[in-house]
Amino acid sequence: MKSKERWGSRIGLVLAMAGNAVGLGNLLRFPAQAVQNGGGAFIIPYLVSFVFMGLPLLWMEWAIGRYGGQFGHHSAPGMMDKLGKHRWLKYTGVFGIFTNLTIAAYYTYLESWTLGYVYHSLVGTFQGMSAHDVKNFFFAYVGAEGNPLVNFSGEAIFFFIITVGLNLWILSRGVSKGIEAANKIGMPLLLIFGLFLTVMAFTLHAGKFNAINDAIQGMNFLWEPKFESLTDPKVWLAAAGQIFFTLSVGLGSIHCYAAYLRKNDDIALNSLSAGFMNEFVEVVLGGSIIIPIGVAYLGLDEVKRIVGLSMGFQTMPTLFQNWGPVLAALGGLAWFGLLFFAGITSSLALGQPVVAFIHDEFHLDRKHAVRVFGILLIILAAPTILFFSHGAFDEYDQWSGTFFLVLFALIESIAFGWIFGIDRGWKEIQRGADIRIPSFFKFVIKYITPLFLLAVFCGSLIAPRDGNWQGAFSMLFSGHGWPLDPNSVIGKLFRVGVTDTRYFVDGVPTSIFIVDMTRLLLLLTMIGIAIAVAVAWNHPSKKIHQRGKQ
Amino acid sequence: MTTSAFIMMLSTWILVTFFTVYFFIRVLRAPHLHNPEEDAFEDQFDEDK
Numbered sequence: 001m002k003s004k005e006r007w008g009s010r011i012g013l014v015l016a017m018a019g020n021a022v023g024l025g026n027l028l029r030f031p032a033q034a035v036q037n038g039g040g041a042f043i044i045p046y047l048v049s050f051v052f053m054g055l056p057l058l059w060m061e062w063a064i065g066r067y068g069g070q071f072g073h074h075s076a077p078g079m080m081d082k083l084g085k086h087r088w089l090k091y092t093g094v095f096g097i098f099t100n101l102t103i104a105a106y107y108t109y110l111e112s113w114t115l116g117y118v119y120h121s122l123v124g125t126f127q128g129m130s131a132h133d134v135k136n137f138f139f140a141y142v143g144a145e146g147n148p149l150v151n152f153s154g155e156a157i158f159f160f161i162i163t164v165g166l167n168l169w170i171l172s173r174g175v176s177k178g179i180e181a182a183n184k185i186g187m188p189l190l191l192i193f194g195l196f197l198t199v200m201a202f203t204l205h206a207g208k209f210n211a212i213n214d215a216i217q218g219m220n221f222l223w224e225p226k227f228e229s230l231t232d233p234k235v236w237l238a239a240a241g242q243i244f245f246t247l248s249v250g251l252g253s254i255h256c257y258a259a260y261l262r263k264n265d266d267i268a269l270n271s272l273s274a275g276f277m278n279e280f281v282e283v284v285l286g287g288s289i290i291i292p293i294g295v296a297y298l299g300l301d302e303v304k305r306i307v308g309l310s311m312g313f314q315t316m317p318t319l320f321q322n323w324g325p326v327l328a329a330l331g332g333l334a335w336f337g338l339l340f341f342a343g344i345t346s347s348l349a350l351g352q353p354v355v356a357f358i359h360d361e362f363h364l365d366r367k368h369a370v371r372v373f374g375i376l377l378i379i380l381a382a383p384t385i386l387f388f389s390h391g392a393f394d395e396y397d398q399w400s401g402t403f404f405l406v407l408f409a410l411i412e413s414i415a416f417g418w419i420f421g422i423d424r425g426w427k428e429i430q431r432g433a434d435i436r437i438p439s440f441f442k443f444v445i446k447y448i449t450p451l452f453l454l455a456v457f458c459g460s461l462i463a464p465r466d467g468n469w470q471g472a473f474s475m476l477f478s479g480h481g482w483p484l485d486p487n488s489v490i491g492k493l494f495r496v497g498v499t500d501t502r503y504f505v506d507g508v509p510t511s512i513f514i515v516d517m518t519r520l521l522l523l524l525t526m527i528g529i530a531i532a533v534a535v536a537w538n539h540p541s542k543k544i545h546q547r548g549k550q
Numbered sequence: 551m552t553t554s555a556f557i558m559m560l561s562t563w564i565l566v567t568f569f570t571v572y573f574f575i576r577v578l579r580a581p582h583l584h585n586p587e588e589d590a591f592e593d594q595f596d597e598d599k
Binding site: 009010011014039040041043047216217219220222223224225266269270272273276277279280283284434435 | 551554558562563578581582
């Protein structure tokens, strides 16, 4: 079933691509990375990574997507297959379905928290609560209070079902009437909420709304450059990692959206516009909300300790209570509304490639394809909801949301520059372009970007303890081995630093058991998708094409 | 706010905001994506196949 869907307008496409990139990480991960990696100096490796890795990857993915779309493929297996004559290429696209499906599973759950918190902010649940109460509220909300084996929370499941339903409804309306329309509403609202909170943060000073510090101290904390940090490989790897995750590259979702373009539609300028829109939300808005407001109430040391995802949900509602009932409700609505729109515009982009894969390769109509996606999503989300406090959620994030993204991006950058060929690739990027990309990027795409990605990939594989690369190399060369960090890929895989690896204690499953079962589920999911690709390509219509490849 | 922090913040904001606005305006002024004539041609081409 060849899809003839197209984007309704150029603005809609750019907003959808920007919405895909803008996610919760822009508002929660970027400030945390900046304060932990050199403050203002972090922006130097960050922008270098943006130019040498981020932009080339954007152009590559838009080009692969638009090229694959011409052959009726709107998901990674078909697109990767078209990049060369090797029959195995289509299997590299399995990552582009696997990551979307499994990230959508836990990301939609995370997104549903924001919806739940919007509701609680508006009805005044957090009024009169102490910081401790708000923190406990979060654990109660996800059913993790007292750390039971199964985290069952009716409320969390209720908001999750609403969020999944909303995502599926939008996806079932199609690219133009669904995804594009949602982004045309979501992105402007996201900007309005972000600007409101930025203004509130900048006008906050000691004594106003019970603040103990000037919020500007938080900006100083974030932007004060520690140039000595630039000699630390950890800072460069963190910056490259942040650029990678903020642009939503290595997923297959950019490819999918670009596949709904025509052969001669511009990709060079559109991708630049969407990419910079994401940077604006991250650097200007993301850096101006959580840190200054946090520092105004909690001080520098406390913010440095808690900054990140937990601060967004467990601390911010308490801080808004200092603004009085009306502004607290507005602050909560703006903050969690901002996170919700950042989330849903990304989760739609995660869902669409899976829906497109089922629709294109298994010839199901859109509505049935969306239903199949919904069933898979709920099945895969169940462990992240029910075993949230036992590490299932983190395992999804570690493997799907971190490791395989980088691996897929590395593979696609080699496939594009070396198998498809940089000359053809460069022509593909330039075709129909409304802006001239300097030819210097041809060299960057072929050599520099894959090397950047290789560095990020290896950095995640063998990250040393506490990110201390200098110390690790000293140890290695003095014959004391390599101090692997427990959170490195190899460290996770071989349970570095874990002493008790029992599956059951007194007949009750341990977190180790749940983590291993989660890994098994993810592995089976990947194998299942690979089988689905094999079955789809075994269809008589595709066999004719495969013979043509031999 | 210290001078170095202020300079880092302001220069980054100006750079990012300038390029965001510049590229967005260029998108607004560039031709639209849709070409109904091309649509009709492609549909006809598909049917012929």
